[in-house]
Amino acid sequence: MSDAYNKSDDDAAAIDPRDAADAAPAGPELLPLDAWHRARGARMVPFAGYEMPVQYVVEGGGIIAEHLWTRTHAGLFDVSHMGQLEVSGEGATDALEALMPGDFAALKPGQVRYSLLLDETGGILDDLMVTNAVHHFYLVVNGATKWDDIGHLREHLPDAITLNHLADDALLALQGPEAAVALARLALMPMEHGWPRTDAMKFMQAGPFLWGEVPLRISRSGYTGEDGYEISVPGEHAAALADALCAQPEVKPIGLGARDSLRLEAGLPLYGHDITNETGPVEAGLAFAISKRRRSEGGFPGAETILAALAAGPARKRVGLALEGRMAAREGGTVSCDGHAVGMVTSGGFSPSLERPIAMAFVDAGLSVVGTALEIDVRGRRIAACVVPLPFMPHRYFR
Amino acid sequence: MTRYFTKDHEWIAIDGETATVGITDYAQAQLGDITFVELPAEGATLGKGDSVSVVDSVKAASDVYSPVSGTVSAVNAALSDSPELVNSAAETEGWLWQMTLSDASELSALMDEPAYRAFVDTL
Numbered sequence: 001m002s003d004a005y006n007k008s009d010d011d012a013a014a015i016d017p018r019d020a021a022d023a024a025p026a027g028p029e030l031l032p033l034d035a036w037h038r039a040r041g042a043r044m045v046p047f048a049g050y051e052m053p054v055q056y057v058v059e060g061g062g063i064i065a066e067h068l069w070t071r072t073h074a075g076l077f078d079v080s081h082m083g084q085l086e087v088s089g090e091g092a093t094d095a096l097e098a099l100m101p102g103d104f105a106a107l108k109p110g111q112v113r114y115s116l117l118l119d120e121t122g123g124i125l126d127d128l129m130v131t132n133a134v135h136h137f138y139l140v141v142n143g144a145t146k147w148d149d150i151g152h153l154r155e156h157l158p159d160a161i162t163l164n165h166l167a168d169d170a171l172l173a174l175q176g177p178e179a180a181v182a183l184a185r186l187a188l189m190p191m192e193h194g195w196p197r198t199d200a201m202k203f204m205q206a207g208p209f210l211w212g213e214v215p216l217r218i219s220r221s222g223y224t225g226e227d228g229y230e231i232s233v234p235g236e237h238a239a240a241l242a243d244a245l246c247a248q249p250e251v252k253p254i255g256l257g258a259r260d261s262l263r264l265e266a267g268l269p270l271y272g273h274d275i276t277n278e279t280g281p282v283e284a285g286l287a288f289a290i291s292k293r294r295r296s297e298g299g300f301p302g303a304e305t306i307l308a309a310l311a312a313g314p315a316r317k318r319v320g321l322a323l324e325g326r327m328a329a330r331e332g333g334t335v336s337c338d339g340h341a342v343g344m345v346t347s348g349g350f351s352p353s354l355e356r357p358i359a360m361a362f363v364d365a366g367l368s369v370v371g372t373a374l375e376i377d378v379r380g381r382r383i384a385a386c387v388v389p390l391p392f393m394p395h396r397y398f399r
Numbered sequence: 400m401t402r403y404f405t406k407d408h409e410w411i412a413i414d415g416e417t418a419t420v421g422i423t424d425y426a427q428a429q430l431g432d433i434t435f436v437e438l439p440a441e442g443a444t445l446g447k448g449d450s451v452s453v454v455d456s457v458k459a460a461s462d463v464y465s466p467v468s469g470t471v472s473a474v475n476a477a478l479s480d481s482p483e484l485v486n487s488a489a490e491t492e493g494w495l496w497q498m499t500l501s502d503a504s505e506l507s508a509l510m511d512e513p514a515y516r517a518f519v520d521t522l
Contacts, residue, residue: 352432
């Protein structure tokens, strides 16, 4: 037998040795928690240029069990492959607004915004989180795109702006309905006077904290649709922090496999799959990332195209599909209606929570209405599918 | 009952004229939670190396190849309700299909159990 259809690991993982600069290794790099994962029974796979835990081969491990644990308790994810960047300097707000459609001038200290790095045609180069960290902007970008992002930012940010890649920091995500109670037990102290403690933070709030003497950046955000946090920690302290979190009875380590099934149920796009540089924000259902002021003022890459799509409506849209039966559709599957191709699956898999296959696809806008009956080609078979609302599982953010 | 293995991690157990085929415990562990198994039709003619079944896990879909040539005589109906049997009992109750062989000499190209276990240790 062979893994014939799993594209998601491969294309992000490839490091072409021919591209290798002097610093880039030929094989996958090891992240600060590599040994920590292996000691806990993780099966490690190459992903985005790193060895990453896909699941834990232990009692209570496996993608479905890990997924359901996160939906009911709290899961600890290592997402240290993602890029953490600081942007600072006089005019940093304007400089970022020239590259992204967010209203960063209105982003208050301690607030996080989801945004998009756009190219000149309005295509999405990456999706990312931007935090006003008082003295600088703190950006978290996708692992598979971070080197391209850094190159893009270095090329386009004015000389007065400093870009700092926090390459030695790990990033942990603590996600699930019991994340807040588990993290609160660490009694972290906000470093900014008067800022909320972790359990009083709201969704998309962030701040610096002290764990003993270890500085942490924490935001109440995530990629599962659940309440939770993303925690940046200096790499040398990552294992101790992961131990402290997993010592809480609510918390178990969760692999990238469940991270993918959780984000799919939450209807969250995965860069390189659901969104690419050939995808625009409006058709992708990400128009909320184009702030109100920016809609009237423009001034971001591809503004003309994007604002026209906003006004006229896009030709195709990202939709959720629920499939009949148990056979899962995968990325690249053709979506058809009455025998005519009308779109393509961009993410698909089995939903552990709903116990049925689900998928996200781009389809002709006229067929994007909830309830529309479509078909998906799965390995030569036509599987009935129905357009359903996104997200598949309701978001449970702490607002 | 003699059991043979392929480098693609199928096993085939020979019992007289009939053979039972499945994926190995190593294979199911690599795939993770199995959510659906697509089985061949009873009576289908299989060539050695044909992709005749698909095992769907949360993560991916994987082809299962016929270790030898022959005709499908039965499929494991229990898998339609309980695909997770392939995880819990890959080399016993989680079998995929049974077949009659058209050329028993093809078995000689397969690995025996010690050879397969040694092969897995190299992976």
